[in-house]
Amino acid sequence: MPPIQEELRRRTRLTRPQVRIRTAHVVRTAEVTARIRRIVLGGDDLAGCADGLPADAWKFLLPPAGRDRVDLPVVGPDGVPGYPPGAVPPVMRAFTTRWFDPAAGELAVDVLLHGDTPASGWARTAVPGGTVGLAGPRHEFFASPEAGWHLLAGDESALPAIAAILEALPARTRVVAFVEAEDEEDRVDLAAPGGAEVVWLYRRGAPAAGGGLLEKAVRGLDRPFAAAQAWLGAEAGTVRSIRRHLLDERGLPRPQLQAAAYWKQDRTSDQRDAEVFAAYQAAVAAGGDPDDPALTTAADLA
Secondary structure, three states, rough: HHHHHHHHHHHHHHHHHHHHEEEEEEEEEEEEEEEEEEEEEEEEOOOOOOOOOOOOOOEEEEOOOOOOOOOOOOOOOOOEEOOOOOOOOOEEEEEEEEEEEEEOOEEEEEOOOOOOOOOHHHHHHOOOOEEEEEEEEOOOOOOOOOOOOEEEEEEHHHHHHHHHHHHHOOOOOOOOEEEEEOOOHOOOOOOOOEEEEEEEEEEEOOOOOOOOOOHHHHHHHOOOOEEEEEEEEEEEEHHHHHHHHHHOOOOOOHHHHEEEEEEOOOOOOHHHHHHHHHHHHEEEEEOOOOOOOHOOOHHOOO
């Protein structure tokens, strides 16, 4: 079976020359659930984004609190991006593509509203006409046609990725998807292949990190993993535990696993971004492949 990481690296190299800072504007918004708001973006700069993969992640450059516009970096004569005098650097957050409509030139992201964070604040107040910057995308999933079956496991922060992956899988794909959420109010309809088993796991007031719901569900699977492909997206500690279980106890070959730490307990998004970037720089300096998507989560999942 082709290694997932190799295919993601290959695609990253193909698209790297096209990566640039794009400008997009809010077209419309919608309430998906009480805690998830969909933001649909449009604009001429989205042309050429049709060759993405499900669960692609974009780095959004958002207006800081109190501003209705975003100052984007510009590339100087030395080829290095920077900000002109007087510019206010944007807030940067990563969001997963929920869907992209090439005919309409629209890209949608579903934002989980949690607390008084910059990303949640932007999503709550986003109105048509608002401008954001986009950098990317970063590829985080590739479905090998040789996989015997797929395992997807994530909490509500990974719900847009899980939904996009399920919709993209061929009709008869065998897949088990575990989705952890607070309660039934977080549940959404998922368009899954006919061979899919989608299981919702509800915390009902239990802590969002360290509760063990996802790991218990994965450990309870009575299936062979040698020919499986697995994708994980949740809190860093949860993903780390499930990853170790799959690799060390269930015999899942490492190249057939893609794991993403979507958030980390007791860390803000800014703190995590700084940690991840520092770990990425160190890994590249030590000889790591700069196009390897695993380098961005190496610190969380070691």
